Amino acid sequence: AATDYSIKKKLGTQNDVEESSRDKQSPKVVPKSIAGWNNLVENRIQEAIVAGEFENLRYHGKPLPTDPNERNPYLDRTEFLMNRIVQRQGSAPAWIEFQKEVNNEISLFRQRMRESWLRYASANKIDPHSRNISWENDQKSYFEKTIKKLNSRLRSYNTVAPYVVRRGYLNLKLEFGRMYRNVKRLWLKPNGYTTFNFWLVKKFYNREFLKFK
Structure with a gap:
């Protein structure tokens, strides 16, 4: 069992190195148009779905919580979003x-x-x-x-x-x-x-x- 673990550990380390090497060797694609960015985002979303990153979400199948200030005509949208982020982190603006x-x-x-x-x-x-x-x-x-x-x-x-x-x-x-x-x-x-x-x-x-x- 110890030998199996050692082999798996070595193989895993070798695979990690190979994947890291491939990432470094592969050119980074930077979209030059809106359509290119849309395709990149769509590809990333599909990859996340395949990886299961959208499973067991907190509000899956449930209505999202609403904030009464969200429809306040006197509160700037940017200020509202920033304040909400800070509040969710447990501190006041x-x-x-x-x-x-x-x-x-x-x-x-x-x-x-x-x-x-x-x-x-x-x-x-x-x-x-x-x-x-x-x-x-x-x-x-x-x-x-x-x-x-x-x-x-x-x-x-x-x-x-x-x-x-x-x-x-x-x-x-x-x-x-x-x-x-x-x-x-x-x-x-x-x-x-x-x-x-x-x-x-x-x-x-x-x-x-x-x-x-």
Whole structure:
């Protein structure tokens, strides 16, 4: 039995070498026309059928699974296919992680803007509901630099994200307005505005204001 195995092993090795030698000696045919490529593909398919490579397929005789996003008119076909490939490999598309990072950075920026404004309003006994041009001018340079960096991040994100989830760029004037509105919402009651109380500023400083994104 050991001798038979040894002979088969030697013959198998010799056959492998001969097949490899023939492959190296045989010229590689590169089709020069569409018809040539079609014939090459058809030949490869027939060879695979003969070799049994199409047997025991996972969805043989069964309907293929469908993806609801496949017919989404707002999702580019290429983006859909690439995302599906990545998802089947067990990981999320790269742009999703990028999106989380950018959203966190923007939330942190808005949080710091609120904190800066509340410190200023509390120290100077200013109603935090109202817009304050003096404070805005003092902070303008710092916030503009921060927004410039965030917009650069958004630009990078938009180059890899699908069209429907891309984000617009930040604008300092709009961010000031957004911050004032969030402050006003906190003090608004059904019967009107509450009386400004500096104790409330200190009370909500590290809690309620941080909830607004």
